[in-house]
Amino acid sequence: MTNNWPENLEKIIQEFKDCFDSMERYELLFEYAKKNPNSLPIEEWDEENQVLGCQSRAHVECMLDESGKFLLKTGADAQIVQGLMAITAIAVNGLSAFEVAKLSPNYVEEMGLKSSLTPSRANGFLNMFRRVISEAEVLAEI
Amino acid sequence: MPLDIQAIRADFPILNRILPNGKQLVYFDNAATSQKPQCVIDAMTNFYENYNSNAHRANHTLADEASAALENARSQISNFFGAKPENLIYTSGATEAINLVSYGWARNNLDEGDVIVVTEMEHHADIVPWQELSKEKGVEVRYVPINIETFVLDMEAFEVAVEGASLVCVTHTSNVLGIRNPIEKIIDMSKKSGAAVLIDCAQGAPHEKIKFEDLGADFIAISAHKMAGPTGIGCLLTTSEKIQQMRPFMTGGSMIKKVTTDGTIFKDGHEMFETGTPRIAEAIGWGAAVGWLDQFEMKEIHEHIHNIASLAGNEMKLIPGIKIYGDPNNKDSAGAISFLHETIQSQDLAILLDEGGFAVRTGHHCAQPLMDALGVPSTNRASFWIYNTKEEVEAFVKHLRYICERFS
Numbered sequence: 305m306t307n308n309w310p311e312n313l314e315k316i317i318q319e320f321k322d323c324f325d326s327m328e329r330y331e332l333l334f335e336y337a338k339k340n341p342n343s344l345p346i347e348e349w350d351e352e353n354q355v356l357g358c359q360s361r362a363h364v365e366c367m368l369d370e371s372g373k374f375l376l377k378t379g380a381d382a383q384i385v386q387g388l389m390a391i392t393a394i395a396v397n398g399l400s401a402f403e404v405a406k407l408s409p410n411y412v413e414e415m416g417l418k419s420s421l422t423p424s425r426a427n428g429f430l431n432m433f434r435r436v437i438s439e440a441e442v443l444a445e446i
Numbered sequence: 447m448p449l450d451i452q453a454i455r456a457d458f459p460i461l462n463r464i465l466p467n468g469k470q471l472v473y474f475d476n477a478a479t480s481q482k483p484q485c486v487i488d489a490m491t492n493f494y495e496n497y498n499s500n501a502h503r504a505n506h507t508l509a510d511e512a513s514a515a516l517e518n519a520r521s522q523i524s525n526f527f528g529a530k531p532e533n534l535i536y537t538s539g540a541t542e543a544i545n546l547v548s549y550g551w552a553r554n555n556l557d558e559g560d561v562i563v564v565t566e567m568e569h570h571a572d573i574v575p576w577q578e579l580s581k582e583k584g585v586e587v588r589y590v591p592i593n594i595e596t597f598v599l600d601m602e603a604f605e606v607a608v609e610g611a612s613l614v615c616v617t618h619t620s621n622v623l624g625i626r627n628p629i630e631k632i633i634d635m636s637k638k639s640g641a642a643v644l645i646d647c648a649q650g651a652p653h654e655k656i657k658f659e660d661l662g663a664d665f666i667a668i669s670a671h672k673m674a675g676p677t678g679i680g681c682l683l684t685t686s687e688k689i690q691q692m693r694p695f696m697t698g699g700s701m702i703k704k705v706t707t708d709g710t711i712f713k714d715g716h717e718m719f720e721t722g723t724p725r726i727a728e729a730i731g732w733g734a735a736v737g738w739l740d741q742f743e744m745k746e747i748h749e750h751i752h753n754i755a756s757l758a759g760n761e762m763k764l765i766p767g768i769k770i771y772g773d774p775n776n777k778d779s780a781g782a783i784s785f786l787h788e789t790i791q792s793q794d795l796a797i798l799l800d801e802g803g804f805a806v807r808t809g810h811h812c813a814q815p816l817m818d819a820l821g822v823p824s825t826n827r828a829s830f831w832i833y834n835t836k837e838e839v840e841a842f843v844k845h846l847r848y849i850c851e852r853f854s
Contacts, residue, residue, distance in 0.1 A: 326467060326801050327852065334853060360793045361823075382793040383853075419797075428793070 309411055313395035320415035329416050333387030340390035342397060344379035355431050360385060362432050366439035373397070374404045374443070376436060388412060388429040392436065401444035409433045449742065449750050455833045457483040457738070469803030472838045477621050477649060477782045477829035478807050479671045482735070486674060489734035490727045501726050502700065516726050519733030526736040527668070527683060528657030535682045535689075535716045536729060540648035541571040543667035543682035544615070546719060547644050548575035549695035551665070551688060552613060558584030560612040563641070565590040565599055565627075566819050567620045570812040572646045572667075576615065585612075592819055597623045597772050604632065611641040618650030622811045622827065623772035624755065624782035626650065633662050642688070648672055648680075652831060653751060653780040655744040658683045670728065675735035679728035682719075689715055696721040747832050751781035754839050755830050759783050761843040765850050771825055784811075784825035789854045792824045798853065799826075802845035 309317065323329045344353070344365055355362040360382040369375045376396050378389035395411070396404045409430060412418070422430075455461050458481045463471040473481060493515065499508035501516045517531070524534040537543045556562070562576045566589045576587050588607045591600050599616075608614060614636040619626045629645055636643045644665040647656050652673040658666055665688065669680040684692075694701060694712060701721045703711040712718045739747075752774075759774030762785060771784040787795055796808035807827045810817045817823060828842065 327798070330798060330801070331852065360791060382791045384794050384797055419800075 310395050310399065313391070313411055316391055316394065317411055317414050320417070323416070326416065330384065333391075333417070334383045335387075336390045337383040337387035340378070340386060340393070342375075342377050342390065342393035344377040346379060349379055355435050360428070362389075362428075364389070364432055364435050364439070366436055366443065368401065368443055372400075374399050374401050374440060376404075378432065380432070382428070385428050385432065388417070389432055391415075392433065396436070396440075401440045402446070404440035405437055405444050405446055407437065407440075447746075449746050449832070451750070451833065451835055455835075457485070458833055459484060459487075461833060465803055467801060467803070469801070472802075472804045472834075472842060474828040474830060474834065474838075474842065475805045475807050476652070476831035476834075477672070477811075477827065479677065480652060480674050480831055481833065482676065482731075483674055483738050485738050486676065486731045486734045490676060490731040493727045493730050498727075501724050512726055515730050515733075516724055519729040522733040523681065523729075523736055524683070526740065527651075527666070528655075528659050529683045532715055533658065533683055533685060533689075535684065535719045536725060537667075537680050537682055538678055538725070539669040539671070539680035540646055540667040541669075543665075543680055544571050544644065544646065545575050546682050546692075546695065547665050547667075547684075548579055550692040550719065551642075552576075552579055552585075553583065553695075554693050555691055556583065556585050556612055559586070561586045561588060561610055563588045563590060563604070563607045563611045563614045563616075563636075565592070565604075565616055566815045567592050567599065567623065567625070567813065568615070568617050568815070569621055569646065569648070570814070571648075572615050572617060572644075573815065589815070592623075592816070594819060594821075597625055599625075599627050601628065601631070605635065608635055608639045608641060611636065611639055613644065614641045615644040615646070617646040617648075618656075619647075619653065619780045619782075620772075620813075620816070621649045621782060621829075622784050622813050622816055622825065624774065624779045624784075624829070625772055625776065626654075626778035626780055629663075630661070637662065649780060649782070653744070653748050664688050670732040670735060673735060674738060675732035676728045679725045679732055686715075689718075692719070694718050694721065698722055700724070742832070748780070750832065751830050751834070752777065752779060754834055754836055755779060755781040755783060757836060758828060758830070758839045758843065761839070762846065765843070765847050767850050767854050768846070771820055771822075781831065782827055782829040784827045786822060786825055787850055787854065790850065792826050794853070795826050795849065798849045799842075799845065802841075802849075804828075804842050804845060 349363045353363045362380040365377045376393040380386040497508050497511040499512040501513040520531045524531045580587050590604045590607050633643050642664040645663045646667050648669045651668045666683040671677040698721050755774040767788045792808045809824050
């Protein structure tokens with residue numbers, strides 16, 4: 305699915321491309337974090353759904369909904385990570401697990417946030433994304 | 447004579463760097479590692495380009511030159527720290543130096559029931575080895591708390607803890623709070639209690655002239671890379687008496703007199719603890735670094751850093767939502783300021799600062815017991831050194847204020 309994003313993700317990518325500068329992009333991310341419709345409540349953060357790292361707390365829950373479609377819920381104390389995962393959830397929720405397992409994180413680069421993909425920001429977005437993909441692979445029985 | 451900061455900055459090519467986002471680099475992560483002057487880079491490059499060879503192993507010209515350079519660096523570095531060359535054991539850094547004390551001295555001289563005193567502001571390098579020793583040998587580890595209002599070591603608690611101690615391990619300067627501990631008093635009290643003393647000078651050495659023989663500690667751990675030297679090298683400074691009490695924990699090449707199928711006779715002194723191929727280029731680089739530093743009075747360096755750290759701390763305190771951990775106005779403070787915003791998470795804050803070109807650290811800084819004492823999971827940290835300027839601090843405060851207004 306590289307560069308062939310789900311329609312609702314395409315709209316978000318364009319929204320970020322229209323931002324004036326990086327600070328406006330981060331401000332938009334903070335907004336997505338705040339209004340995350342797929343938020344994992346803090347009461348449900350536990351060791352099992354935690355993505356381990358040293359700089360911030362991050363949690364993901366992946367499951368299939370009643371119609372067998374992928375459902376991602378996310379929680380992170382860092383708003384940049386939470387915002388990126390909120391966008392990811394908007395993109396993947398409602399897809400098949402197989403489709404999710406094939407997703408690339410490169411949409412973040414198209415949004416102008418390439419630095420979020422660097423290894424030094426581990427337990428940031430990339431670690432959470434990889435966790436989502438591996439869970440999607442399990443759910444898709446790949 | 448006041449420091450000519452612009453002339454100093456000209457020695458550091460990396461300070462001219464424009465980041466991929468188009469911003470001028472402002473490097474405020476010196477407690478993690480310092481930048482390197484051109485002379486250090488040139489010294490290491492010159493070694494690899496012109497006389498790279500293994501040291502102490504052959505009789506050809508390159509080997510002679512490499513051996514001489516390695517030992518010349520030992521003399522330079524030990525002299526810089528007020529020690530004799532034979533009291534300097536090269537290590538990979540302060541962490542290995544502390545582990546050498548743990549494995550080389552403590553395991554051979556301490557037993558169940560003996561007491562090791564550390565503080566809750568120590569770097570993990572000066573906590574974990576003692577916890578491991580405790581599990582292995584049943585020694586007791588006592589933690590001296592800090593005062594979380596003033597951020598200084600609780601010396602009344604230290605006085606109690608040091609009673610009956612066999613080893614006291616204290617950081618010279620906190621990598622989180624920038625606070626310099628009263629190490630002279632600590633050493634004196636420890637000696638009176640009959641304890642050996644290890645001072646972790648990883649953060650102290652870039653800010654103050656460490657004079658090993660004057661201080662009277664038994665062990666001092668130092669890292670080169672925080673004081674203009676390369677990564678991968680440091681040293682343990684220790685007394686001849688303590689070397690006699692130590693056994694090597696890494697064995698193999700270099701450190702032997704004779705090996706037969708019946709056994710091995712080790713070398714004496716510091717040579718017993720330098721196993722394998724030495725870190726030759728790194729030692730030469732570190733020698734160049736202390737040579738570069740020797741053109742300044744460390745007191746002037748400290749005063750400059752203290753002035754800009756005070757400016758930073760006092761301005762940052764005026765930003766709504768910012769809390770400072772440590773006391774940059776403390777005359778002994780070594781220029782590290784830990785801070786948090788009440789609503790902007792620390793990793794977010796660091797990333798947003800990076801967008802402005804400002805390199806700061808975020809995390810637990812390898813000091814999780816200190817984070818627990820402060821009641822926070824992590825902090826942001828700005829740490830200054832000789833090449834940082836008042837203008838950089840003013841720009842940093844301006845950008846921080848902008849972030850706090852826009853994102854809180």
